[in-house]
Each structure stands twice: as structure tokens, then as C-alpha cells.
Amino acid sequence: MEFYSFTAEYVRKLKEGDAEASRHFTTYFSDLMLIKLRSQFRALDDINEVRQATFAKVIEIVQADGVCQPERFGAFVCGVCDNMVKEHRRRTGRTEQMPENCPEPPDRRVDIERELVSDATKKWVRKVLMELLSRRDRELITAIFLEEKDKDEVCRQYGVPREYLRVLLHRAVRRLQKQLAGERGETKWIAGSQRV
Amino acid sequence: MNHEEALKSRWPERYALEELSADEREEFEAHFFDCRRCAEDVRAAFVFRDNAKAVLREDSPPKPDPPGWLDRLIEALRQALRRPAYALSFAAMFLLCGGSLLQYQALKTAPMMVATHVLAPQARGEYRIIEPTGDRVALGPLDIPEEVTPPFSWEMRPAGGTGALMAGTAAAPPKGSSLALSVARSKLAQGRYHLILRGGSQEVTYRFEIKLIP
Numbered sequence: 001m002e003f004y005s006f007t008a009e010y011v012r013k014l015k016e017g018d019a020e021a022s023r024h025f026t027t028y029f030s031d032l033m034l035i036k037l038r039s040q041f042r043a044l045d046d047i048n049e050v051r052q053a054t055f056a057k058v059i060e061i062v063q064a065d066g067v068c069q070p071e072r073f074g075a076f077v078c079g080v081c082d083n084m085v086k087e088h089r090r091r092t093g094r095t096e097q098m099p100e101n102c103p104e105p106p107d108r109r110v111d112i113e114r115e116l117v118s119d120a121t122k123k124w125v126r127k128v129l130m131e132l133l134s135r136r137d138r139e140l141i142t143a144i145f146l147e148e149k150d151k152d153e154v155c156r157q158y159g160v161p162r163e164y165l166r167v168l169l170h171r172a173v174r175r176l177q178k179q180l181a182g183e184r185g186e187t188k189w190i191a192g193s194q195r196v
Numbered sequence: 197m198n199h200e201e202a203l204k205s206r207w208p209e210r211y212a213l214e215e216l217s218a219d220e221r222e223e224f225e226a227h228f229f230d231c232r233r234c235a236e237d238v239r240a241a242f243v244f245r246d247n248a249k250a251v252l253r254e255d256s257p258p259k260p261d262p263p264g265w266l267d268r269l270i271e272a273l274r275q276a277l278r279r280p281a282y283a284l285s286f287a288a289m290f291l292l293c294g295g296s297l298l299q300y301q302a303l304k305t306a307p308m309m310v311a312t313h314v315l316a317p318q319a320r321g322e323y324r325i326i327e328p329t330g331d332r333v334a335l336g337p338l339d340i341p342e343e344v345t346p347p348f349s350w351e352m353r354p355a356g357g358t359g360a361l362m363a364g365t366a367a368a369p370p371k372g373s374s375l376a377l378s379v380a381r382s383k384l385a386q387g388r389y390h391l392i393l394r395g396g397s398q399e400v401t402y403r404f405e406i407k408l409i410p
Contacts, residue, residue: 006230028235029229031239032228032229032235032238032239035238035239035242036225036229039214039221072230073230074228074229074230074231074235075226075227075229075230077229078225078226078229078230079226082222113246113249113250114246114250115246116239116242116243116246116247117246117247117250118247121243121247122247122250122251122254125244125247125248125251126251126255128244129248129251129252141248141252142252144213145245145248145249145252146248146249146252146253146256151213151215162215163206165209165213166206166209166210166213167206167209169209169212169213169241169244169245170206170208170209172244172248173209173237173240173241173244176240176243176244177240182378182380
């Protein structure tokens with residue numbers, strides 16, 4: 001993920017349709033919106049609709065010079081996204097009575113979870129789980145993420161405080177980031193200045 | 197909320213663990229949409245969570261079907277009779293059905309070996325030949341001209357290509373240290389590459405050619 005500074009220059013480039021700025025805008029906020037919206041929608045289609053509506057609305061406001069604080073552009077996008085959620089709910093809010101004995105609708109959350117999953121990343125996550133975490137920590141992660149057990153119950157069962165889960169997730173994520181950085185090719189400093 | 201407060205209270209982790217109230221969630225979302233470091237931490241936490249779920253699902257053996265009514269009846273009869281022969285049958289059935297043991301595939305990693313290759317700015321047409329032998333290749337130490345000053349940004353592309361294969365940034369090096377780029381060998385196919393280092397509105401190009409040893 002490339003990190004841009006949100007400045008007046010960034011907003012100006014977006015207004016002008018600069019290819020690099022536009023590409024960054026959609027790539028950077030696409031995943032953030034997916035993460036934000038998954039707690040509000042169960043279907044990926046709804047998330048995609050809100051994302052597209054947010055992108056369109058932000059560009060519309062940028063074109064109209066409506067961004068007052070470019071340095072808070074991220075929070076502005078977040079606010080527009082919240083408004084698009086409300087509009088989407090208003091538009092799709094009419095519900096029909098479901099007939100009795102109709103089958104339960106399929107759980108679409110799996111589609112949402114697949115958005116951030118890739119074979120390459122799974123390889124490194126498997127390495128973190130297998131080689132870098134203890135057996136107990138693997139069991140905790142299984143209980144919380146796969147089996148979705150109540151966290152207080154899991155903490156009681158394993159005799160750990162809630163803070164332990166947060167630290168465990170933090171450690172696992174840092175290890176994954178390190179593995180991925182190594183995979184991408186990282187710059188590093190080496191001692192001395194050897195010439196062959 | 198600022199970044200330091202968010203880190204201290206572990207908000208990225210609490211967000212990924214769904215521990216925040218609705219108001220807290222709203223406040224933190226407005227923050228990480230602005231704060232790139234928190235955004236990366238949040239994204240990484242969800243990437244880990246979803247991929248870990250997929251991995252654990254793949255690596256877990258399928259759960260056995262629960263016993264039907266006939267099996268339960270037979271089991272109840274066995275318990276009631278408590279005869280040694282039936283006790284042995286029960287034990288055998290438990291071993292067949294019982295316990296969902298998590299099994300993980302063992303990952304074998306070859307020892308990491310890194311060979312270094314000093315790179316200096318080459319004249320056009322000259323390519324430093326590199327024959328990688330280890331799992332990773334260290335491109336460097338880089339001979340950096342004085343006019344190219346930190347902080348640096350870099351990109352690597354195939355010679356003659358316009359798209360970058362990989363890119364990144366680097367801050368000023370510690371005193372007495374040099375800059376090298378460590379790349380997984382699997383990322384470099386045989387061929388010619390340009391490594392472009394930029395800093396202080398100047399840039400320098402290092403040309404190298406990967407030759408794979410058959």
C-alpha cells in the first residue's frame with residue numbers, strides 16, 4: 001500500500017483527473033471502506049454499491065471545490081461513506097414479508113471475507129501460525145476467528161486476560177507484515193561499505 | 197484522537213476484534229481514514245484475520261457426522277449392559293469418531309543465504325552480471341552519488357520496460373552503513389533490470405543482469 005499525504009496538491013490532482021492520484025484514491029480507500037462496511041452489511045453487493053456511490057460522490061464534491069480541509073481528506077471520505085450508507089438503507093429499506101417455512105438465506109459473509117484472501121498471503125499466514133506462534137496461541141486464534149467463540153469464555157478457558165488477545169493479534173500481524181515486506185523486497189542497511 | 201493515543205489503547209486490534217462500541221467505532225474509523233499508519237495496521241489485522249480463518253478451515257479435518265438415533269440407542273444399550281466386550285467396542289468407536297485434532301502442514305524452509313553484489317552507476321549499455329546462489333539476493337552495497345540525498349525512493353523494472361516490478365522508500369542510513377536491496381531470488385527471472393534510486397530531486401540508475409545457474 002502506497003502512502004500519500006493528503007494535501008491540497010493531492011486534491012487538485014484528483015480534480016484534474018491525474019491518473020496516479022485517481023488510481024491511489026480508489027485503491028487506498030477501497031479496502032478501508034470494505035473493512036468499515038463489513039460490520040454494517042452482510043452482502044458484498046451492498047458493500048460494492050456503497051463503495052462505488054462514495055467514490056462518485058467524493059469526485060463530484062472535489063470537482064465542485066467542496067473539500068474545505070484537504071489535510072483531513074480521509075475523514076471527509078469516511079463521512080461521505082457514512083452518508084452513502086444511509087442513502088443505501090433508505091433506498092433498499094422496504095422489506096417484503098418472507099413466506100413461512102422459507103429456507104434461511106445463505107450467509108454471504110464468506111464472500112466479504114474472501115476479498116482480502118489470496119494464496120500468496122495464506123502462505124505467509126500459515127508460516128506465522130505454524131512457526132512463529134505457540135500451540136496455545138494457535139488455539140486461541142482458532143477459537144476466536146474460526147470458531148467465533150465468545151471472547152470472554154475463551155479467555156476464561158485459557159486463563160488469559162482480554163488484553164492478551166489484543167497483544168497476540170498485534171504480534172501476529174507484525175510478523176505477517178515482516179514476512180510480506182521480505183517477500184516484496186525490502187531495503188536494508190548493511191554494515192560497512194564493501195567493494196568487490 | 198491522535199495516532200499515539202490509538203496505538204496506546206490498541207484501537208487497531210480492538211477494532212479487528214470487534215470490541216469497540218458503535219461510537220468508538222465511528223470515531224476510530226474517521227481517524228484511520230486519515231491516519232495512514234493506523235490504516236495500514238487495521239488493514240493488516242483484517243488481512244491476517246481473514247487469511248488465518250481460511251488457512252485454519254483448510255487445515256482442519258472435517259468434523260464427523262453426529263451419531264444418528266440408532267447409533268445412540270445402541271450406545272445406550274451398551275452402557276446399560278456394561279459388559280467388557282461392549283466396553284471395548286465403545287472405546288473403538290470413540291477413537292474413530294472422537295476429538296477434532298487440529299493438524300497443520302509442516303513448512304520446510306531452506307536455510308536463508310544471501311550473497312551481496314556491489315552496484316555502482318553504470319554507463320549505458322553496461323550491466324553488472326549477477327548469478328544468484330542463495331534464497332535471497334542483496335543488490336548492493338549501492339554506490340550512491342553525493343547529489344542523490346536521502347530520503348530515498350526506489351523502483352526496479354525490467355530493462356526496456358515501463359512498469360515497476362517493485363518499489364519502496366528508505367530513510368537516511370545509519371552512519372557507517374550502506375544501502376542494499378534484499379530481494380527474494382524467486383522474484384528475479386533471468387534478464388536485465390534497472391534499479392532506480394531517487395533522492396533530493398536527483399536519480400541514479402543501476403543496471404544489472406540476472407543469470408541463473410542451471
